[in-house]
Amino acid sequence: MNHRPGRGSSQLPARAFRDALAATFQRLQRFHLPRCGVSWVTYGCLLNKINESTYPLVREEIAATAKTAVPGQEGTISERDVIVPTMTLVIREMRDGDARSFLEVQYAAVHRIAVRDYPPEVIEAWAPLPITQAAVEAVIDNPEEEIRFLAERGGHIIGLACLVIANNELRACYVAPEAARTGVGKALLMKIEETARNAGVRYLYADSSLTAEQFYRSQGYEVTEYSHHLLRGRWPMACVKIRKAL
Numbered sequence: 001m002n003h004r005p006g007r008g009s010s011q012l013p014a015r016a017f018r019d020a021l022a023a024t025f026q027r028l029q030r031f032h033l034p035r036c037g038v039s040w041v042t043y044g045c046l047l048n049k050i051n052e053s054t055y056p057l058v059r060e061e062i063a064a065t066a067k068t069a070v071p072g073q074e075g076t077i078s079e080r081d082v083i084v085p086t087m088t089l090v091i092r093e094m095r096d097g098d099a100r101s102f103l104e105v106q107y108a109a110v111h112r113i114a115v116r117d118y119p120p121e122v123i124e125a126w127a128p129l130p131i132t133q134a135a136v137e138a139v140i141d142n143p144e145e146e147i148r149f150l151a152e153r154g155g156h157i158i159g160l161a162c163l164v165i166a167n168n169e170l171r172a173c174y175v176a177p178e179a180a181r182t183g184v185g186k187a188l189l190m191k192i193e194e195t196a197r198n199a200g201v202r203y204l205y206a207d208s209s210l211t212a213e214q215f216y217r218s219q220g221y222e223v224t225e226y227s228h229h230l231l232r233g234r235w236p237m238a239c240v241k242i243r244k245a246l
């Protein structure tokens with residue numbers, strides 16, 4: 001599994017992370033967590049069972065291992081990847097200083113979630129890696145006056161959504177893969193809809209990805225057309241045109 005490099009002092013080689021998690025798992029037994037094995041696939045399952053009171057234990061374990069770990073070849077994982085669904089979710093407006101994290105979340109969602117529905121050339125045009133300073137500055141410029149909201153858990157940015165009032169348009173909704181299916185997208189959408197409603201918007205429209213169709217349908221959006229969207233005005237990607245009366 002290819003995890004993006006994390007940031008800060010808590011980066012761990014993948015093997016060390018597994019070891020740390022195995023050790024943590026032993027300690028967490030006393031919290032009566034169901035046993036679910038320790039692997040890349042199941043660590044998320046284990047973390048889903050951890051609550052705010054047990055989370056510090058995991059962090060401690062990871063931090064301790066990080067001090068002794070030698071970066072390996074397997075890729076790295078950071079504390080940022082260890083996000084616990086039961087921690088408080090905060091939805092707030094984006095600030096300029098969040099622009100790189102905004103792109104990191106968006107790109108991770110594209111490269112690790114939407115990747116199952118699109119060919120590599122679309123994924124690359126949609127979220128070209130690496131994230132450049134020019135891309136970060138373009139986000140800050142915000143020429144279309146997007147209203148942007150971020151979702152945060154445990155101090156980590158794990159989701160984003162954008163609204164363009166002038167077009168009645170829901171422009172984007174992305175959730176970090178490690179936080180998917182924990183209600184983050186729904187919370188962001190509720191904030192976007194509330195903001196649009198308060199601005200007098202009666203209908204919201206969006207070009208949804210194929211990936212997000214079921215998500216939007218579950219939140220009351222109707223499909224008006226299966227179509228194509230031009231990425232950055234140039235590369236076509238299959239999309240689903242949707243709308244919702246507010």
Ligand SMILES: CC(C)(COP(=O)(O)OP(=O)(O)OC[C@H]1O[C@@H](n2cnc3c(N)ncnc32)[C@H](O)[C@@H]1OP(=O)(O)O)[C@@H](O)C(=O)NCCC(=O)NCCS
Pocket residue numbers: 109110113114171172173174175176179180181182183184185186187207208209210211212214215216218219
């Ligand atoms: C689409 C996306 C934003 C959904 O975010 P999320 O936080 O995982 O969604 P939520 O947990 O709030 O889901 C709310 C409900 O939507 C539905 N839903 C979400 N993802 C779904 C999926 N993959 N398949 C079926 N239903 C889904 C479910 O009913 C879910 O409720 P449940 O988990 O209780 O069953 C996220 O998957 C993502 O970032 N995808 C990749 C990027 C992308 O394509 N974004 C849209 C650009 S237009």
